[in-house]
Amino acid sequence: MSESLERYEAEKQENYQARFNKLQISLEEDDIKGFREDFLDMHTYEQASFFREQPVELRRWIYGYLSPAEFAEIIESMDFEETLEYFTEMDPQYSGAIMTELPVDDAVDILSLLEKDEVASFLTLMDQESAEEIKLLLNYEEKTAGSIMTTEFIALYDTQTVEQVMKLLKEEAPDAEMIYYLYVVDEAKKIVGVLSIRDLIVSDYDALIKDVMSEWVITVSAGKNQEEVAQLFMDYDFLAVPVVDFQNHLIGIITVDDILDVVDEEASEDYSKLAGVADGEHHTDTPFEAAKKRLPWLIILLFLGLFTASLIGQFEETLEQVAVLAIFIPLIAGMAGNTGTQSLAVAVRGLATGNFGKQGKFKWLLRELGTGMITGGVSGVILAIVIFIWQQNLVLGLLVGVSIFASLIVATIAGAFIPILMDRLKIDPAVASGPFITTLNDITSILIYFGMATSFMSYLV
Amino acid sequence: MSESLERYEAEKQENYQARFNKLQISLEEDDIKGFREDFLDMHTYEQASFFREQPVELRRWIYGYLSPAEFAEIIESMDFEETLEYFTEMDPQYSGAIMTELPVDDAVDILSLLEKDEVASFLTLMDQESAEEIKLLLNYEEKTAGSIMTTEFIALYDTQTVEQVMKLLKEEAPDAEMIYYLYVVDEAKKIVGVLSIRDLIVSDYDALIKDVMSEWVITVSAGKNQEEVAQLFMDYDFLAVPVVDFQNHLIGIITVDDILDVVDEEASEDYSKLAGVADGEHHTDTPFEAAKKRLPWLIILLFLGLFTASLIGQFEETLEQVAVLAIFIPLIAGMAGNTGTQSLAVAVRGLATGNFGKQGKFKWLLRELGTGMITGGVSGVILAIVIFIWQQNLVLGLLVGVSIFASLIVATIAGAFIPILMDRLKIDPAVASGPFITTLNDITSILIYFGMATSFMSYLV
Numbered sequence: 001m002s003e004s005l006e007r008y009e010a011e012k013q014e015n016y017q018a019r020f021n022k023l024q025i026s027l028e029e030d031d032i033k034g035f036r037e038d039f040l041d042m043h044t045y046e047q048a049s050f051f052r053e054q055p056v057e058l059r060r061w062i063y064g065y066l067s068p069a070e071f072a073e074i075i076e077s078m079d080f081e082e083t084l085e086y087f088t089e090m091d092p093q094y095s096g097a098i099m100t101e102l103p104v105d106d107a108v109d110i111l112s113l114l115e116k117d118e119v120a121s122f123l124t125l126m127d128q129e130s131a132e133e134i135k136l137l138l139n140y141e142e143k144t145a146g147s148i149m150t151t152e153f154i155a156l157y158d159t160q161t162v163e164q165v166m167k168l169l170k171e172e173a174p175d176a177e178m179i180y181y182l183y184v185v186d187e188a189k190k191i192v193g194v195l196s197i198r199d200l201i202v203s204d205y206d207a208l209i210k211d212v213m214s215e216w217v218i219t220v221s222a223g224k225n226q227e228e229v230a231q232l233f234m235d236y237d238f239l240a241v242p243v244v245d246f247q248n249h250l251i252g253i254i255t256v257d258d259i260l261d262v263v264d265e266e267a268s269e270d271y272s273k274l275a276g277v278a279d280g281e282h283h284t285d286t287p288f289e290a291a292k293k294r295l296p297w298l299i300i301l302l303f304l305g306l307f308t309a310s311l312i313g314q315f316e317e318t319l320e321q322v323a324v325l326a327i328f329i330p331l332i333a334g335m336a337g338n339t340g341t342q343s344l345a346v347a348v349r350g351l352a353t354g355n356f357g358k359q360g361k362f363k364w365l366l367r368e369l370g371t372g373m374i375t376g377g378v379s380g381v382i383l384a385i386v387i388f389i390w391q392q393n394l395v396l397g398l399l400v401g402v403s404i405f406a407s408l409i410v411a412t413i414a415g416a417f418i419p420i421l422m423d424r425l426k427i428d429p430a431v432a433s434g435p436f437i438t439t440l441n442d443i444t445s446i447l448i449y450f451g452m453a454t455s456f457m458s459y460l461v
Numbered sequence: 462m463s464e465s466l467e468r469y470e471a472e473k474q475e476n477y478q479a480r481f482n483k484l485q486i487s488l489e490e491d492d493i494k495g496f497r498e499d500f501l502d503m504h505t506y507e508q509a510s511f512f513r514e515q516p517v518e519l520r521r522w523i524y525g526y527l528s529p530a531e532f533a534e535i536i537e538s539m540d541f542e543e544t545l546e547y548f549t550e551m552d553p554q555y556s557g558a559i560m561t562e563l564p565v566d567d568a569v570d571i572l573s574l575l576e577k578d579e580v581a582s583f584l585t586l587m588d589q590e591s592a593e594e595i596k597l598l599l600n601y602e603e604k605t606a607g608s609i610m611t612t613e614f615i616a617l618y619d620t621q622t623v624e625q626v627m628k629l630l631k632e633e634a635p636d637a638e639m640i641y642y643l644y645v646v647d648e649a650k651k652i653v654g655v656l657s658i659r660d661l662i663v664s665d666y667d668a669l670i671k672d673v674m675s676e677w678v679i680t681v682s683a684g685k686n687q688e689e690v691a692q693l694f695m696d697y698d699f700l701a702v703p704v705v706d707f708q709n710h711l712i713g714i715i716t717v718d719d720i721l722d723v724v725d726e727e728a729s730e731d732y733s734k735l736a737g738v739a740d741g742e743h744h745t746d747t748p749f750e751a752a753k754k755r756l757p758w759l760i761i762l763l764f765l766g767l768f769t770a771s772l773i774g775q776f777e778e779t780l781e782q783v784a785v786l787a788i789f790i791p792l793i794a795g796m797a798g799n800t801g802t803q804s805l806a807v808a809v810r811g812l813a814t815g816n817f818g819k820q821g822k823f824k825w826l827l828r829e830l831g832t833g834m835i836t837g838g839v840s841g842v843i844l845a846i847v848i849f850i851w852q853q854n855l856v857l858g859l860l861v862g863v864s865i866f867a868s869l870i871v872a873t874i875a876g877a878f879i880p881i882l883m884d885r886l887k888i889d890p891a892v893a894s895g896p897f898i899t900t901l902n903d904i905t906s907i908l909i910y911f912g913m914a915t916s917f918m919s920y921l922v
Contacts, residue, residue, distance in 0.1 A: 041698060091905055098466045170662055179658070181698075197641065199641070202630075202634050234722065237718040239717070239718075256718075257698040257699075259695060267724070270728075275735060277800065287832045287835055288831075290829075291832045291836050294832065294836055297803070299843070301795060302792070302840055303776055305791060305793075309791070312787065316788070327770040327771075327773040328766075329771050331763070331766030333791045334903055335762055337798075342738045346742055367751065371748040371752045375752050379763055390767075435799045437800075439795060446791060
C-alpha cells in the first residue's frame, strides 16, 4: 500500500470513529431523537458494527429506540448465527415483528438455525401471511435453489404497458427485494419472459410488455443445487434468476447478493475440507473450542497412523536387516500424499464447476493415469540417480525410484477416482478431504515400498 | 435429484439441442438471415457455446455474419484466456472494432494477457477515445480496484431533477454497464451522493436529486486490493461501488458481476495453493501439460524429502539398535503435517477476510499455542497408552506420546505464524502453501522424535 493510500484509509477510519463517538454519547444520555437522527443516516452495516459493540443493557435500549422494520434491516446485514443471541434478548413481540419485516429468504435462513419447537413459537408471533410463506420455504432442502430464493418479487403480465408497470413499480419497489429484473407471467402464472429496468426505461411509455420483454428466460428449478445456480450467475452475469416448479410456474427469485454468499461459503467449505478443518471454526473461538473442532480428524488420523505403523511392523525383520530403508519413509509417504492432494484438488474443482461431462470422467481418469506416469517417472529417475550417487547403492536407488514411480501413479489415480466415486454416489466430493487422501496414500505407498524391499531383500543386504 | 427434476432438466437440454441443430443448418447453408435471427435471439452465453463448437472455417463465417458490437457481447461472456485464439483468426480491423465495443474493464482484462507490443498494435486499431481510456486503466496494478473498475458509468449532478435524470437514462442506459446505482458529483467531479433506480422510481418527477439521494456513500480507492473490495460487497450487499482517487473524484465503478469472478478466482487460488497445484491447471490440459504444472512442487518436495532422509540418516545408529522406532515415522510426520495444515487454513482464511486486527495477530498466535497444547496433549496421551498396551513398552509409549505432544505444538504454531509473517512482509499468505508447511513440519517432528529417542536410548534397548 502506498503511503498516500494509507493516509486516505486512516482519514476514512477517523471519520467513522467520530460518528461512532457522537452516537455513543446520544445513546448514553438517552437522547432518542439525536440517536435516531445519526444512527438511521448510516448504512445498516455500520449500524450493526455500532450495535455489536454495546453491552447488553444498551442493546436493550436500542431495541426500544428502533421500530421492528428498522431493526430488521440491521439483522439482514449480520451473520445470522450471531443474531440468535440478540433475538433471545428481545421482547417476544418485538422479535416476532422483526421476523415479519425481514425478507422471507433471510427469515427462513435464521429459523433454520433453530430447533423445531423454537421455530413453531416464532411462527405464532408473526403476521400470519409471512408465517405461511416461511412455512412453505422451510420445506425446501438445504442448499437448493428453493432454500435461497425469496418470494418477494414483482411479476408482470405480458398484456400490461410500460407506463402501467412504471406506476406499479412506484408502489411496489420499496417492498420487493429486486426490482432490476422483472419477470413476466401468463394468466396461469407460468413464466413467459423477462425484462430489465434498463429495457423499461429505454422503451416508450405506451409499448406493451410483450413487445419489449425477452422470451428467452433462463430459469432454475427449486430443487437445483445452490452451487450450480451460482455457476449460472457467473456464466451469465445475472443479477437475479427466476425459480420455477415443474410446471414452469414462477415461485420465487434468487438475487446476486445471496449468490455472493453462496460462492464464498462453498469455497470456504471446500478449502476447510481440503485442510481437514471443521467448517465452523472461527477466529474468535477459544483454544478449547478450536481444539474440539480439530481433534476429531486428528484422532481418526492417529488411528490410521497406528494402522500404518502396524503395517510397517510386519516388515520389522526387513527393517532390522536394512535399517537404511527407514530413512526414505517420509520422502515416499510425503510425495505420494502430496501428489494425491494435487489430483484431488483438480478433480474437486472440476466437479464443483461441472466441467466434466459423463464420458469426461473416464477420460479424466485416463488423463490422470498419464499424468501420474509422467510425474512418477521423472521423480523416480531423479531419486534413483541421487540415491545411487549418495549411498553408493544401485539396488537401493532402483528400489526407491521404482517405489516412487508406482506410488505416484496409484496416488494420482486415487486422488482423482475417490472424489468422482463420491460424486457418483451423490456424496459431496469435497468430503474426500485432504488428510483422508493423504493418509490413504501414505499407507499404499509404504506397502509398495516395503513389499518391494522384502521381495528384493537378497540384493539389498 | 428426484426423477421429475431429472426429466425436467433433460427436457431443457433437448430444447437447447434443437435450437443448436437448427442454427448449425443455417450456418452450413450460408443462410445469413436465418442464422442471425435465431442466433441473436439466444443469450450471449449460449451464443458462445455454439460458436465454440465450430471448426475454424465456420468460425470465420460467423465473424462475417455479426457486427463487431454483436460479437463483442459474445466475447464478454467468455473466459478471456480463451478469446486470444479467436482474436488471432479475425481480420485486424474487426478485432480492433470489437475491442472498441467491449466494456473498457473487459478490454483491459484481455489486453493485460498480451505482450506489450501486441497491446500497442491493438490500441492503434481502436477508436482513439476508447484507446485513451484503456491506456489509463492499464496503469493500475493487477488485482486492485482500479484494474477491475469500468469507466462507463452514469454520473449525475445534485442540482438535476428526477425527471431530467430519467430522460438522461433513456439515452445513456444502453451504453452504461450499471444503471442501478447512480452516483452524484459536484462541479469539481467529487462524489457527494448515491441513489438507486429504486429511489428514482419512487420519487416525484420534479424532486431534486440532492433531496432524494443518500449522502452516505461508501467509496473505495483505486489502489485497494480486489479481495478487500469483494469483502465490502459481501458485507453491504452492494450491486456496485464507486472508485475514487485521493481527492475523492469519481473515476470509475466496480460492478457485482466482476466481484463474483473475483471471489471465485481468489477462492480457487487459495484452494490450489493449499493443495500445491499451479492455479492454471485446467481439466482440458493434456497429461504432459498437467505433469509440467505439478512437477515443480513435486521436485521441490523431492529434495526436501531427501534432506529429511539425510537427517534421519544421522540417526542410523539409533535405528539399527531399535528398528521398531521406524514404524512410527509416518504417524508422527503425518499428524504434524496435518495439524500444521489445519492451523494454516484457519490463519489464511482469517487473513483473507481481514478478521484479525493488529493486536489480533499476536492474540491469535497465543490461541494457537493453546490449541496446539490441547490437541497435542490429547493425542499424546492416547498414543502413549495405546503403544504401551500394544508394544508392552512403556518407554516407547512415552517417547512417541511426548514427541507427538511437542510436534503438534510446534506444527500448530508454525502453521499460524508463517502466513502471518508473510502477510507482514506483504507477501500473499496463501503462498505458504499446504505442501510446504507439511514438509517443514515433517522435518521438525522427525528431528524431535529421533532427538528424543537418541537421548533416551539407554532406556529403550
